[in-house]
Amino acid sequence: MLDVQSIIKNTFPLKLLYVEDDKDARVAILSILEEFFDLIIVAHDGLDGLESFDKNKFDLIITDVNMPRMNGLEMIKEIRRIDEHIPILVLSAYNETDYFMESIKVGVDGYLLKPIELNQFLGMLQKVTQKLTLKSEAEKNLHFLHQYQEATDKSSIISKINLDGQFTYINDEFCDISGYSREELLGKTYDILNHPDMPESTTLSMWQAIKIEQTTWSGMLRNISKNGDSYYVRATIKPIFDQKGEVVEFISLRDDITDIMNPMNQLHDLIDSYDKTIVALIKIERFEYIEKYYGSKLSYKIENEFSKIISSLIPNSCTFEKVFTLGNGEYILAKDKQGVDINSAIRNLKELQSIINDTKLDIGELDYDISILISFAYGKDSLNNAKYGLKKILETKQDFIIANNLAHKEYEDAQKNLETLKMIKRAIDNYKIISYFQPIINNKTMQIEKYESLVRLIDIDDNVLSPFHFLDTAKEAKYYSLITTIVLQNSFNALKQTDMDITINISILDIEKSSIRDKIYELLEQNKDNLHRIIFELLEDENVKDFDTISSFINEVKKQGVRIAIDDFGAGYSNYERLLHYQPDILKIDGSLIKNIEHDKYSLHVVESIVSFAKKQNLETVAEFVENENIFNILKELGVDYSQGYYFGKPKLLNSL
Secondary structure, rough: OHHHHHHHHHHHEEEEEEEOHHHHHHHHHHHHHOOOOOEEEEEEEEEHHHHHHHOOOOOOEOOOOOOOOOHHHHHHHHHHHOOOOOOEEEEHHHHHHHHHHHHHHHHOEEEEEOOOOOOHHHHHHHHHHHHHHHHHHHHHHOOOOHHHHHOOOOOOOOEOOOOOOOOEEEEEHHHHHHOOOOHHOOEEEHHHEEEOOOHHHHHHHHHHHHHHHHOOEEEEEEOOOOOOOEEEEEEEEEEEEEEEEEOOEEEEEEEEHHHHHHHHHHHHHHOOOOOOEEEEEEEEEOHHHHHHHHHOOOHHHHHHHHHHHHHOOOOOOOOOOOOOOOOOEEEEEEEHHHHHHHHHHHHHHHHHHHHOEEEEEEEEOOOEEEEEEEEEEEEHHHHHHHHHHHHHHHHHHHOOEEEEOOHHHHHHHHHHHHHHHHHHHHHHHOOOOEEEEEEEEEEEOEEEEEEEEEEEEEEEOOEHHHHOHHHHHHHHHOHHHHHHHEEEHEEEEEEHOOOOOEEEEHHHHHHHHHHHHHHHHHHHHOOHHHHHEEEEEOOOOOOOOHHHHHHHHHHHHHOOOOOOEEEEOOOOOOOOOHHHHHOEEEEEEEEHHHHOOOOOHHHHHHHHHHHHHHOOOEEEEEEOOOOHHHHHHHHHHHHEEOOOOOOOOOOOOOHHH
């Protein structure tokens, strides 16, 4: 499980050069990058990026490929002439695979696929920060080779060769990836590992740099293991000098990039060779929990063992040509769609799923009951659709999905979200985030005693939009806290326009933010004489982390006379145990119970139990979604104290109520 906070801690001090020509993509991706980097320089094309690189010192570059004036790969080539080691990540769409091998040749450190998937992004950032840390340690300890080896042996593939190219030292990681023992490699020349398809020019350029020019060489090498499997490494090879300045040997540090580059490279080559493709994306179910509960060593064994046996488990009738291992418990089967009966392919995959789900993996320490999820797509854009299908499976808790056209839908949703973000920003900039107020009626006196403050957005056409149309999108960007601050100010201003109580919705997650708490304390100080008329209505969330901060805030505002209500009580995350933490004054009964109370005995009994509990605890109760007289009469008979809903009034501007 990736530790997001730890990654942010490592990336935040880094200076990032971000190169992107597409304005909409730039806005969307910057909203993600700004969460991880404190200082970002933005360039609009390759030439602009190169000029920025000349003027600044950067720790990391993230760049698009297709750009005017100078594309991303041309820029990378120029930058590599200046700095061979700066980490570079390429933003790529699936239709840009023509640049794949070229990008490897110019020395990129990895790919980020558009649109950015958070887990892939976090994994890549983790690798980059590890690389930077390793580079720093190497520079500090180059003259203390023995200490350096001890510090890096467990995390890098390390070897030394003499002037004749013979191995004089290899570490355990080198043995693991090559499949050879130390005895089999020591004294042998390095070319025992050279893959026959690796260009001779690569070897010549390496020797030219380290032996003739006596400089460090960095690049990608394609090697072949003892059992004949090919693997890719990103290598940095440096000559070691004696006290006289003579080269005595060479040290090589390598990072395994096989899982990042090679499977996707082969997969794209296969897909590109067909007009239409069938793709089955397989994921080991709950793989993200395996490392958490069993540890990284055992999770690696499970993934590795499954990759060995999956081919043997595929039914004979299921004629996929190859299994591609992607890492993180994911695998892909692909083949040409031509001549394939889709219904038969689906039946075969479900048979494979059944076989695997009945299989136990013997990994020594335990027999692991494995189960898999399958996202199946065929035809145009099948790989992209399969990836979005897997995302859908995880959201809906299915185990098999036919994922055609999901990529297009995701693209449409992304465009819609981008337009919504633009709308929100426009509304904030033009003071179009406003508050409507809905009356809350005392059930005994039938008089209005409170108003609930409800956020609204006025769009460019002067339409008044409810939170349904924008609030979830705002939560995914930086605008949610701004909206909360505006609503708080609007709500406190309402105290001057009415003598009634004002109920203000505050998310538990809002309270965790110090900026929101500070704003609330500021408003409380400014409105000391009216704090008895303020009610904070807490909106619960399953992601709350800091209960101590929440409890401290509640205690502080209650001391000043503010009352606390729990929203949507009786459903969602609300429960009686939470009341011990929050010590509320008011319970606001969940609207779904109220809407069904006329015809659903379960809803009736739940509301009845809440009212009974509240009276024993001396808590007020408020029912929302009171839409007709019959519902109101039932609530009044049950002893609910207050009612809110369209039967008594819709939300409006306070001066129009």
